[in-house]
Amino acid sequence: MDLSLLMIFQDLPGHCSLHPKDHAFTAFKHLARVLENENNCHITSIKSDHGGEFENKRFECFCNKNDIKHNFSAPRTPQQNGVVERKNRSLEELARTLLNDSKLPKYFWADAVNTTCYVLNHALVRPILKKTPYELYKGRKPNISHLRVFGSKCFVLNNGKDNIGKFDAKEDEGIFIGYCSHNHAYRIYNKQTMIVEESVHVVFHESNLDLQDGFKNRAEEEENSELLQNNSKLIQKFSKLNIFYRVR
Helix, strand or coil, X not given: CCCXXXXXXXXXXXXXXXXXXXXXXXXXXXXXXXXXXHCCCCCCEEEECCCCCCCCXXXXXXXXXXXCXXXXXXXXXXHHHHHHHHHHHHHHHHHHHHHHHHCCCHHHHHHHHHHHHHHHHHHCCCCCCCCXXXXXXXXXXXXXXXXXXXXXXXXEECCCCCCXXXXXXXXXXXXXXXXXXXXXXXXXXXXXXXXXXXXXXXXXXXXXXXXXXXXXXXXXXXXXXXXXXXXXXXXXXXXXHHHHHXXX
């Protein structure tokens, strides 16, 4: 499977979705059916570059069958597809910020990009329409109470995955890495099993642990410095007493 991601961007609502690049035709075909069934909308035209995942016989037959006009940008002219290029840049920059802020390894880049796309769809307000892409696409305001800090420490309930003893821990420590696309659950990297699992039984610790550790270390340094000063004074005091005793 190609490690690249394909973004399908809907111009009016500004809603975007990510898929593996080699599943381009399957994802587009599914989107066309969803729009027709849920929103009673018909795709009239699409625009893409001359990538092999777009310019092929299956795409051409599907577009001709459903009266969809397929427009292409000129070769080596990404500015003709500027909306998607800007969206790609936004996803890339925000995903980089998530990875650097959470200090996660770079192999979590796909999860960071997916989380960025999810948050932008639910929370980014379009300037003219004053609505989020989710609201324009679904017709209702999104619920964002479930949004969490990417890369935060969390604990996921061990729902019978392992045979635990009476006094063993019922939760595994994990890292929050995103949201599920097909159900209402969180994606958690389990540190104990070292696999990604989906669950709703999660307790989050979203405090800035690095900042807390920094304050704690600073307080300990100040305390140690004060103890060293006191010890130094005591050593000097006992040293003088010892000298006085010898002279006498």
